[in-house]
Amino acid sequence: MRRDDAIAMVGRSPPMRVKKTAMTGPLAGVRVIEAGEMVAAPYAAKLMADLGADVIKIERPQIGDRSRSRGPFPGGAAHPDKSGLFIYLNTNKRGITLDLESARGSKIFDRMIARADLLIHSCAPSEMGRIGLDFARIAAINPKLVMTSIAPFGLSGPHRDWRAEDITLWSAGGACYLNGARNHPELPPLKAYGYQAGYQGGAHAAAAAMGALFGVARGGAGQHVEISIQESVVAIIEMANTFWPYMRVVATRYGPKPVQPLDSVECKDGWIFLCCVEEHQWRQFVELMGNPEWAAEEIFNERFKRGQNWDALRPLVAEWVGQQTVQDLYQKAQARRVPFAPISSLGDLVNSEHLRARGFFVDVTHPVAGRFKYPGAPYQLSRTQWEIRRSAPLLGQHNQEVFAELGLMGEDLAALARDGVI
């Protein structure tokens, strides 16, 4: 289905003789070890795993990844193998339990390092030395290994050991301050839904780790890649990181936005996001509204002026928009190449015909949690497949299999289990 889509898409402008090789991911055969918790490191490793890499996820014996205790859960009943956050972020991985703080655990870890291409971890910077995550030591075991360390504030600097949760990183990176209600300075800066700092740290880590792996594939040495989640957020806050150095201006959440309309407005049957970044889009929208007289006012005739005067303009626009339905306005605007968008509910997305035609949502059967639709490929590659090959691991599910690959079997394994190493 997915592959057919890719070929149908290419079919409009067919590439010459696409060789029908077996569709595997571009990272098939790449061996990755993940020692990560919550979102950032697991997401980075998921991006690799979903493109074919063989990812072994290490969790603490008994306890596992903290995300196992976060919901959502089917029916709302907490269960470590049923967390929606965990089963989404850990698809395509094999899971083992291993105590990296024990001497025997550490030896096993070194054997894994010796056979891996990439290690992704999010162990606290102050703990790294103690559990042997010292790059010089690791490079001596495997000089081709890429070691990727994801830390909230990076591996150096006065805040290196600061405690962090997603909300404090989204704030420390300057994103949180930007979000709130126009004209309501009394309302606090508002966090975006979910674990966005974690996802951004993970996505930047995946890109950088991929770059380092490419360097190794071209004959370079392994190396230590470091990602600061705070810096990953500072890097993406649009104009807010240049307003101060360029103009000595602090962007606020409640003041006028530079350009309008870029705002949610209520229709008869729901909300729509109005979006006129360029002048031709505004002109088309004005035409769609039937060229009302007020639209010709001088104070609205340019995008920055519309930004400054949005308090005056918004009610005029809102009155017209309030008489439309979301789908009708969305389609009419798009027919004029005006990039409006509906405010989708989760149900709207799962039922979207467009996303269905692209095969975005994929059904995944998890042996304990059950069978559900998951968000799928964030990109489609014409020749190499994004694919869910296995569901997220139960805690320690692949201990026997993975440790057997390392030559650990029978009584050895039983002893390690008895002593709580695995």
Place this chain on the structure above:
Amino acid sequence: MNKPPLTGIRVADFTWVWAGPYCTMQLAHMGADVIRVESQTRMCVSRLTLPWAGGKTGPNRSGYFNQYNQGKRSIALNLKLESAREAARRLASKCDVVINNFAAGVMDRLGLGYADLARIKPDIIGVSLTGYGDSGPLRDYVAYGPAQVPLSGMSALTGYRGWPPMHVGFSYGDPNAGTHAAFAIIAALYHRERTGEGQYLDMSQWESTMALMGEAMLDWTMNQHQPERDGSRDPSMAPHGVFRCRDMPEPIAGSAVDMWVAIAVAGDDEFARFSQAVGRAELARDDRFATLAARKKNEDELEAIVTQWTSQRLAADAAEILQNAGVTAAVCATGRDLDEDPHLNERGFFVEHDHLEIGRVRHAGIPFRMSETPLAIKSPAPLLGQHTDEVLRDLLGYSAGEIENLRAEGALK
């Protein structure tokens, strides 16, 4: 000697605004030679957008453009003319990656569609970065980064309790698609390195934004549950939010700047440390607050107590006191706070270059580091068409006379 890993990879960058440029900047950060194809006849929106260096407008003076195009080259080609399209095709044939975010069909009409490119250079990696992807019934719909937040479902989940859906405050769909595209492009280069095969990458901003909300989607597919908007609260922590502090010590342009601190208290032990740090040790023994369940139940009251303490302090002091006590907190940073952040500065995160038109201005640097192939931003963002002649001459083999003819014809503007 130890060159960044993408050294020698050349990218023809036909993208504009933010998603594509953010993608190609990651490639430039890792050593790729990124050549932006631009034109005065249809200038990139980001060159026409605030903030302006020194408050003066001009295509080379936008902080938006200059932040997200560091380390790239720029050539000006007026693609309305066949001679310019020919130069663009020659450029593509010299590149490993060709990326665009035009509407569907535009690259085909320019003779730069993936099929054309693959004919010239079979192992090329063609990338289309669009709002809705390159297939499906809405493939011709247009999208901008800010619209991805509502479209992806994130707006419906973000907001104050009882208020309408909100945005996240910036065009989040753009840089996120850019980072995901950069990862996928390097994965495709990796595949090419191993097999010699190029391919076509179809990147939808919408889909890459939904990838950031997997747990919400699963809440729907598991439970048909659309979570209610609940401000900055979290079901597993309390207090968890952003709390008012004293204003910034000095006003900016005559206006007071409100400051806030983010605080997240995960368990009862951390709450005991928090109570101690704010001089209210008894709170940890108070039935209203002693357990997470109690704190969630009495969260309004709890937040009022937190605000009582934070509102008497500077945000930086509040964060410092709480961190020293083992409580998770950070300043809710403004652009100015980032610029002056002792931590980011000690790490050398910001970069300054001599820009030909605006001089030395600080920009955010590279959020990742590599030990053996140190990364550095090679150059400031290019002036519009700054490298037209050098690229035509040195890379594409045009003679001085041919370049003059192109210029006279209007192909190089």
